Amino acid sequence: MLSAAADPGPARPPVLGPSSLAAAPRPGRAGLRGWLAPGLLHALVLDAAGPGLRHYERAQERPDQGWARLDLVSPDAVGPGALVVASGVLHALVPEDGGIAHHVKAALPRVAASGEHTLDPNTWGRRGEPLPGSTVTATRDARGVLAAVGDDDGTTLWRFEGGWRRTEHLPGARDVLVAPGAVVADLGGELSLRLRGAWRRLGLGAGTASGSLVADAGGWLLAAPRGDVLETWRIDRDGTITRHATLTWGAGAVGGVALAPAGRGAVHALTDETGSVLQHRRHAAGGAWMRVTCLRLHDTSPFTVEERESTKLAQVSGETDTQPVREGGRRLTLSRSTTRSGVLGTDLGVRVEHLGDDLMVFGDTHWHRRPWLTTRDAIARIDPTGPIDGLPGVTFHGAPLRVRGWGVTMREYDVPLDAFSVGDDLYGFFTSNHFRRGQVMGRSVLAVHRGPVRVDPRSRRPVTFTGARTFSERYFINVSVQRLPGSALGLPREGEVLAVWGSGSYRAGDLRLAVLDPESAAGGRPRVRYWAGLSASGEPRWSEREADARPLLHPSALGEVSVRWVPEAGRFLFLGCSGPEDPIGLSVWLRAAEAPWGPWSPRHRLLDWAARGMWFDDPYSRFIKALGDGTDPVGDRIFRVQADMTGAAYAPFFFDARADGGELVLRYTLSTWNPYQVVLMAHRLGSDVLGPVAQGSASVDLG
Structure with missing residues (x-):
């Protein structure tokens, strides 16, 4: 086992500033269609390593589209930049050693701005001499680009009209924020607002260096961080200020925030939370x-x-494994699901138990010769033996899952998460309402299947869950659940409770913990309490408000969640995947904890899925498609969007664990996108990772 750590480097300024985020129209769309289109977001972010200031871009058509890392704006940046989109041109104002440098790039193809040459949309170019100063914020108003440049004497306002023109000096004004019609600054240690030439105190104390200001609903919205809490405030046209809402809290010190309007009352925010950008x-x-x-x-x-x-x-x-065999031919899969059950491909694969049966639930599933089922989810039974010696078999039900309830959807990203039994009934958690309110997964719901689950590969009758009710729209949209003694969670209740680990926004959430009384689910009104931190004596505190749920660890950018108590390890084990630009690389990792809330061990990398799963030099060793030129023998063509793409690993879920010669043999399922299938993985963990491993499967006292 090797140890590694990302080099944090020397102390440096926040990676983004008050004006580092801007919205722009989608290229090539004009008129009403262009106005209604979601458009693009542009951001300037300092590189995690080195002084470079980089341009990022995110399309807004679909919430599952991530940020694209583009080219460097300036390799010499010494602080956060300001970004303004005006007349089809991206203006980047960058603090460098010689002052505030002005870099430009076309936001739309081949846009000619007044007084400028035709700009290349693929290249940043430096324009003119730098402005004197060391910090900068900027905005676009009815007259064009307005910049506030700070120096030792205060702040100077500059306007760009084909060239820069100094308009006003604000002596003593520090940390100035500008928005159309308003200026906010730190004046003598007090946060103050200038409207129509007059200053007035806002009563919020000092410091806007990490804040941001944006026009909003006839007034302005001010974001002001304090430690790990970022509050937003509404400022009316008459200068009245009222607290609006908490933007983020509890996930690390907020080093910076940038606001940008999104149209029709929506606002975007980009935050620097201990170096992570969310x-x-x-x-x-x-x-x-x-x-x-x-x-x-x-x-x-x-x-x-x-x-x-x-x-x-x-x-x-x-039907057959897409990984080629050196001797020729193809291996069988554990299910032969196409000919037996009509399942072409699927993802996820969460193991659940119900009335003595071992089951697996799967996510977006594609069905052979039944296109009307679109991406309806699947369920399967785990059999003791199967087509491959020494491994279990898997029998898919011949029809999909069906979830009924008010407003429930069953399309892409609407998937099963986990399940638990109460008596003869199986209660399942599902995501629903994908893409609602700009979220990949809109909410989680809890629904029930009455009685045993009868898996029949020839059946065309769906396995139905009914009575779906919203479980969470915030922090518990993806969940992993397990029954535990109430004492294991510091609860006086006798008997078992359901521990619910969850994350919020897909591939952007933190891990949180809740407890649910399983018997209350049968009554239709689940009683849930949320972990709100530890008391001074180290005892868990619980709240009935989901808003009080604290992250168990940070930083995180979680998608699917898989947590299980493993008796052989005497630990809770937590499987996850790396996030964007993560120092651990493209990987599957493991954490361990003795208590359900932690503290959690450092991440232990189990698999570098790019190096090992894609194994570029050896097609017989890789199981994830690595080449997009049509020559890769690995992969499949299950649906149009996926067919020509390379693969990626996601959604590791615990399958089982056993002790073997002082080591823990851990098996988990993993989804690979291309092929659009689920694979079964194995890993041997020694005592150097988890400590002594208990032989057999005897229960461990959680109390």
Whole structure:
């Protein structure tokens, strides 16, 4: 086992500033269609390593589209930049050693701005001499670009009209924020607002260096961080200020925030939370903030690297394994699901138990010769033996899952998460309402299937869950659940409770913990309490408000969640995947904890799925499609969007664990996108990772 850590480097300024985020129209769309189109978001973010200031871009048509890392704007940046889109041109104002440099790039193809040459949309170019100063914020108003440049004497306002023109000096004004019609600054240690030439105190104390200001609903919205809490404030035209909503809290010190209007009452925010860069969205005026995506996961904590990486045992779904065999031919899968059940391909694969049966639930599934089923989810039974010696078999039900309830959807990203039994009934958690309010997964719901689940590969009758009710729209949209004694969670209740680990926005959430009384689910009104931190004596505190749920660890950018108590290890084990620009690389990792809330061990990398899963030099060793030129023998063509893409690993879920010679043999399922299938993985963990491993499967006292 090797140890590694990302080098945090010397102390540096926040990676983004008050004006580092801007919205722009989608290229090539004009008129009403262009106005209605979601458009693009542009951001300027300092590189995690080195002084470079980089341009990022995110399309807004679909919430599952992430940030694209583009070219460097300036390799010499010494602080956060300001970004303004005006007349089809991106203006980047960058603090450098010689002052505030002005870089430009076309936001639309071949746009000619007044007084400028025709700009190349693929290249940043430096324009003119730098402005004197060391910090900068900027905005676009009715007259064009307005910049506030700070120096030792205060702040100078500059306007760009084919060239820069100095308009006003504000002596003593520090940390100035500008928005159309308003200026906010730190004047003598007090946060003050200038409207129509007059200053007035806002009563919020000092400091806007990490804040941001944007025009909003006839007034302005001010974001002002304090430690790990970022509050937003509404400023009316008469200068009245009222608290609006908490944007983020509890996930690391907020080093910076940038706001940008999104149209029709929505506002985007980009935050620097201990170096991680996260995007949030307020969907409508007066609404709550939701984290929507992660631009960069900056986890500089040490991690360990397993010298023996996870190995693939078999492909679970599909007819034949898409990984070629040196001797020729193809291996069978554990299910032969196409000919037996009509399942072409699927993802996820969460193991659940119900009335003595071992089951698996699968996500978006594609069905042979039944296109009307679109991406309806699947369920399967785990059999003791199957087509491959020494491995279980898997029998898919011949019809999909069906979830009934008010407003429930069953399309892409509407998937089963986990399940638990109460008496003879199986209660399942599902995601629903994909893409609602700009979220990949809109909410989680809890529904029930009455009685045993009868898996029949020839059946065309769906396995139906009814009575779906919203479980969460915020922090518990993806969940992993397990029954535990109440004492294991510091609860006085006798008997068992259901521990619910969850994350919010897909591939951007933190891990949180809740407890649910399983018997209350049968009554139709689940009683849920949320972990709100530890008391001074180290006892867990619980709240009935989901808004009080604290992250168990940070930084995180979680998608699917898989947590299980493993008796042989005497630990809770937590499987996850790396985030964007994550120092651990493209990987599957493991954490361990003795208590359900932690503290969690550093990440232990089980699999570098790019190096090992794609194995570029050896098609017989790789099980994830690596080449997009049509020559890769690995992969499949299950649906149009996926067919020509390379693969990626996601959604590791615990399958089982056993002790073997002082080591823990851990098996988990993994989805690979291309092939659009689920594979069964195995990993051997030594005592150097988890400590002594208990032989057999005797229960461990959680109390």
